[in-house]
Amino acid sequence: MDDKIHRTHTFDRNSMGTVFPFTTSEVGHSTGVPLGFNKQTGTPILFDNFHSSLSNYNMVIFAKSGAGKSVTMKTLISRSSVLMGIESLALDAEGEYTIVAESLGGINVVISPTSQTVINLFDVETEIVKEQKLVSQEEYNKFVVVSNITPGALPVEMAVALGKAIAGIPGMLLAPICIALPGGLATLLLIIAFAKFSHTAILQTQYISVGIAAYILYMLFLYNKKVIDSFELVEMKLKRIAVILCVCVLTFGKELYHILGVKAQPIFDISTIHVLLLAFFVIFSTGKGMTKRRFCIDLIVSLCYVLCVGKTQIITNVYFLRVLYLIMFLIAANGIYESFSGQVTKVKRDFRHVLKEEFVFLALIVICAIPALLMCHGAYSYMLKGYASSVISFGGGEAYLTVADSMFTGQQITETQLYSQLLPVVNALPGSILTKMLAGVGFYYGINSTQSIAAGIAVAIAGFIVAISASGAVLCAVMYIYEIFEQLTIFELLGKCIKPIIGGLLISTGLALFYQEQVIMKDCGVGLLGTIIFFLVLFFIITLLRKSKKIPDVVIILVCGIASVILCNSI
Secondary structure, three states, X not given: OOOHHHOOOOOOHHHHXXXXXXXXXXXXXXXXXXXXXXXXXXXXXXXXXXXXXXXXXXXXOOOXXXXXXXXXXXXXXXXXXXXXXXXXXXXXXXXXXXXXXXXXXXXXXXXXXXXXXXXXXXXXXXXXXXXXXXXXXXXHHHHHHXXXXXXXXXXXXXXXXXXXXXXXXXXXXXXXXXXXXXXXXXXXXXXXXXXXXXXXXXXXXXXXXXXXHHHHHHHHHHHHHHHHHOOOOHHHHHHHHHHHHXXXXXXXXXXXXXXXXXXXXXXXXXXXXXXXXXXXXXXXHOOOOOOHHHHHHHHHHHHXXXXXXXXXXXXXXXXXXXXXXXXXXXXXXXXXXXXXXXXXXXXXXXXXXXXXXXXXXXXXXXXXXXXXXXXOOOHHHHHHHHHHHHHOOOOOHHHHHHHHHHHHEOOOEOHHHHHHHHHHHHHHOOOOHHHHHHHHHHHHXXXXXXXXXXXXHHHHHHXXXXXXXXXXXXXXXXXXXXXXXXXXOHHHHHHHHHHXXXXXXXXXXXXXXXXXXXXXXXXXXXXXXXXXXXXXXXHHHHHHHHHOOOOOHHHHHHHHHHHHHHHHHHO
């Protein structure tokens, strides 16, 4: 018998590994970033998440609480950014990565119901860019930028840009009509129904408008709050507040006097279009920067302009105003020239394409305007004002309210029709506010001028097409300029400055809206103090309902409307 005790067997590495009680592995990618040292061997750990030796790029970190999971992740992000230039995106629910992002020169984007940045579930980018690949990501980003700096209806402008890129001229026309038609058609049908209702039904609609007005005023307040809070620096917030207050001083005198019952003429009380012209002058005149000398000149010129165009007309000399317009033009042109110099390389573009696009939009207006002009001879003046109001409409749907009030109230439409009948419908229905508003104002203008519903419908269709065509025409023109001077900083400056100006105008519009609802409440026996208290109560209710992120805005509007109906009828 052999002595098996003294017999030997040689283990290979795999066999030895199965009986060895401790294991360790080395991570030493030549392109990796240092994360630390191996606890068993003391060798440095160099990790490259995108190394070719790895089967995929995914990774997961497991450890007990406090073991260093977050520290490891932050270390990997920081060192990958500095050493390898890798950009990282963190979905940070607890704000752990805020300091890391700021230290690395990144940005922190707050996504919440109250923030200016939101996740849009109806965003077409994924479908158009990534899935169907109808346009490139660069094209889509360009369309977003241009649409945001262009006056007019934002959804319509995006539809025009995407339609033109995908299907040329036919897409440029059909896309915006299709996106705006549901809201415009629904608005027209509802106000037609109101026009045929009895006095009692219209009165109940006015009672509903009180509650809806409270919701609108609440949203206007949030708009200004977002404008101010869009900058974290206190200095920038104070500058925006100053701009808003200046615009308020220039515009809200009439509305405030009406609410307080003051029988006097405000010193300034300039119109929206004059405010915007003054704003463009100041923005364009800054050039590469605002100096003390330029500030003094702009201040003197602006003050003279305000004294000329204000309702009191302190300076009445027509020739003085014409000379002032010339001076403002020259100063603004010089500022624009300074902002151009040395900043960009001009790109050559064929001007004939943009002329063709402008002609197509103009032809669309002419064709759709024929029935309106035949049935309502003064419709051309409304269409011209509608086109102008679209061209100067900055800041979204809420901001267009102040433009509509300034250009149409008292001429094409009464204040009661605008604030008590049309505005509640426009805000309760989905779609572009500009297209719905021009369709509604057109209907009331046709009714007021001819007492014919058919004429009202014809003018409403013309107004609807004017809103689309004006937005599309301006977008095509701005797109042409943007593609030539894409790097010009004046576009960014315009986007930053116009929002607080619109915020100030919205305060004036809000006061006008409050005054109209105060008249309704006064007819019910509620005074100014009672109206203010009722609105504050509704603001409190709206705040509570909006905190519950599950309640849609339509439900909140209905709650406000029902509350005002109950109050007005009970009184």
